[in-house]
Amino acid sequence: MRAMSRNDLLLFLGFSAAVLLMPIWMQPFGAAYPDLLQRFMIFAIFAVGFNILFGLTGYLSFGHAAFFGVGSYAAVWSFKLLSLDAIPALVFAIVVSGVFALLIGYVSLRRSGIYFSILTLAFAQMSYNLAYSVLTPITNGETGLQLTLSDARHLDAAIGQSSVGQPVPTLLGQSLGGFAGFYFCAGFLILAFFLAQRITGSPFGMMLKGIKSNQTRMNYTGFNTKPYTLAAFVISGMYAGLAGALLAVTDPLAGAERMQWTASGEVVLMTILGGAGTLVGPVIGAWLIKYFENIFSAINDSVLHRFFGFLPDGVADGFVAVTSKFVGEGWFLTLGLVFVLIVVFLPGGIMEGVRRIAGLFNRSRPSTTAPGKPVRQPQPAE
Amino acid sequence: MTTPNVVLHVADVHKRFGGLHALADIDLQVEEGQTHAIIGPNGAGKSTLLNVIIGKLPPSSGQVVFDGAVLTGRKPYQINQLGIARVFQTPEIFADLSVLHNVMIPALAKRDGAFKLNLMRSLDSETAIRAEAEHMLEDVGMHSRREMTAGSLSRGDKRRMELAMCLIQHPRLLLLDEPTAGMSRHDTNTTIELLKKIKARGMTKVIIEHDMHVVFSLADKISVLAQGRIIADGTPDQVRGNPKVQEAYLGGAHA
Known part of the structure; x- marks a missing residue:
């Protein structure tokens, strides 16, 4: 096995640095608190895995939140029955969501295109409704599955460990609160990104791209495409399970709402917004959507008044009245508009925009000495 | 039973689409190393016959035998793994991928079989496959366009x-x-040269063609199909002199 190519290595190192330094560079954006950063990591893992199925293989699943939810439930059950340690919980969650994905994928992949999407949506909604009804003994219904003092925790009991007070997940006895939790999740995002990078650059990844490009040719070229698509489905299901389990580690309460179709739709939006089929795109999409959800929704009229404070009163009121529709509860409106603009003008997502800008720079470099357009003076605000 | 040097035997194949008898009584033997052309006017059933051979369409009766293995009922990928490759009327290619990758993918299918879960191997380390693909692109005169x-x-x-x-x-x-199909005279001639080069290597070919120039410059044997039946069979000279063939063609679109 040869080492990674130089470009791959640079991308990986750059990505790792950006992730690990997030508590610093997110500060000016007001998002540098561990709770939100953990969510950035978790949903980026979810989107990176989803992209293996959607971006590489071309199969649009509308039910991936089911695997996310299954991962959460499995992790919480591991906390309850085995140990408060995070590692067995993650392993258990990945295995369970993988098996679950194998079953759902086996049936759904008998169809492609819109029928595949509908089948995955149907399975996910079925899981969501079952979690609320007949599966209540496993999911604890609407209350959600949570940890209690009386949980068995056989592994912990075997080594004579007992927790005092409200049980919380740990890593080798260390607490995973605050930034420790963030770095724990960041480590898994970097690992998830590395694996996705390897898969994309492998012969297997090339076959997935071939399936997306022309499945007929793949068949007449001697490939049995079914196991390829199923493997991609299971891998992305396991990524979703890992993400769901990490969410349970940071907040050990699993509820059925994370399996709802809106959650499945969200990961589709993340991937398309960032750039389906690219490695970094889904991560950026995930971060952007979680940022909007948490930061834009928290902006209220008084924040806006302060922001427009430099304007005369009447004008400022006007600006606040208009912009307040796009923040706070209206953050969906902003997100929707951004999404529409990107899909219309940059069908390849934000990454296509990045490529276009890079292309402009490369083209304009030789002509930097040529007389350019007159530089516009920045106009002071009226 | 097929004689040892018959590679492909289409045995007594019929194909019906509802009331339409698209193929009737087709019996065809392709010998090793030969270029066997199937010609006929539009709607004669040429493409249907090819689709039956490759497993895209099941025959209504009869069977197709390749090198002792019955093809009927096998999936396209299994037929390819037995050693049959197909060029389509409208090129079926991986339009989003580079030319080099387009040629590397079939090479990987040949080496790794119908499925291999080699997730952690790097495609960049497949230097042998890459060299093979580059060589093949040189062979067809497309090396400069590989990226x-x-x-x-x-x-x-x-x-x-x-x-x-x-x-x-x-x-x-x-x-x-x-x-x-749809090529300029120049491209057609380049393709004929290329196919002659392949022929010199002794590869067995079945070719469906409208263009008589192409057929008579390449084929060792010609079967003429009209209204779903083989009306003539033989060497190019035999077929050229056959009155039934002339009638079929004069009656059809080709004067």
Whole structure:
């Protein structure tokens, strides 16, 4: 096995640095608190895995939140029955969501295109409704599955460990609160990104791209495409399970709402917004959507008044009245508009925009000495 | 029973689409190393016959035997793994991928079989496959275009690349569905030269073609199909002199 190519290595190192330094560079954006950063990591893992199925293989699943939810439930059950340690919980969650994905994928992949999407949506909604009804003994219904003092925790009991007070997940006895939790999740995002990078650059990844490009040719070229698509489905299901389990580690309460179709739709939006089929795109999409959800929704009229404070009163009121529709509860409106603009003008997502800008720079470099357009003076605000 | 040097035997094949008898009583033997052309006016059933051979359409009765193995009922990928490659009338290529990758994928199918879960291997480390693909592209005169996206190639280049995708698998039988359809005279001649080069290597081919120039410059044996039946069979000279063939063609679109 040869080492990674130089470009791959640079991308990986750059990505790792950006992730690990997030508590610093997110500060000016007001998002540098561990709770939100953990969510950035978790949903980026979810989107990176989803992209293996959607971006590489071309199969649009509308039910991936089911695997996310299954991962959460499995992790919480591991906390309850085995140990408060995070590692067995993650392993258990990945295995369970993988098996679950194998079953759902086996049936759904008998169809492609819109029928595949509908089948995955149907399975996910079925899981969501079952979690609320007949599966209540496993999911604890609407209350959600949570940890209690009386949980068995056989592994912990075997080594004579007992927790005092409200049980919380740990890593080798260390607490995973605050930034420790963030770095724990960041480590898994970097690992998830590395694996996705390897898969994309492998012969297997090339076959997935071939399936997306022309499945007929793949068949007449001697490939049995079914196991390829199923493997991609299971891998992305396991990524979703890992993400769901990490969410349970940071907040050990699993509820059925994370399996709802809106959650499945969200990961589709993340991937398309960032750039389906690219490695970094889904991560950026995930971060952007979680940022909007948490930061834009928290902006209220008084924040806006302060922001427009430099304007005369009447004008400022006007600006606040208009912009307040796009923040706070209206953050969906902003997100929707951004999404529409990107899909219309940059069908390849934000990454296509990045490529276009890079292309402009490369083209304009030789002509930097040529007389350019007159530089516009920045106009002071009226 | 097939004689040892018969590679492909289409045995008594019928194909009906509802009331339409698209193929009737087709019995065809393709010998090793030969180029066997199937010609006929539009609607004679040529493409249907090819689709029955490759497993895309099941025959209503009869069977297709390749090298002792019955093809009928097998899936397209299994038929390819037995050693049959196909060039389509409209090139079936990976339009989003580079020309080089288009040719590397079939080489990987040949080496790794129908499925292999090699997730952690790097495609960049497949130097042997890459060298093989580059060599094949040189062979068809497309090496300088290897980094281009396949979808942006001209039609003639797409066809040549598709041919390279088939040839890299060293198939025992190559099926060509109108390999010069929609090509300029120049592209047609380049393709004929290329096919002659392949023929010199002793590859068995079944070729469906409208263009008589192409057929008579390449074929060792010709079967003439009209209204779903083989009306004549033999060497190019035999077929050329056959009155039934002349009648079928004069009655059809081709004067």
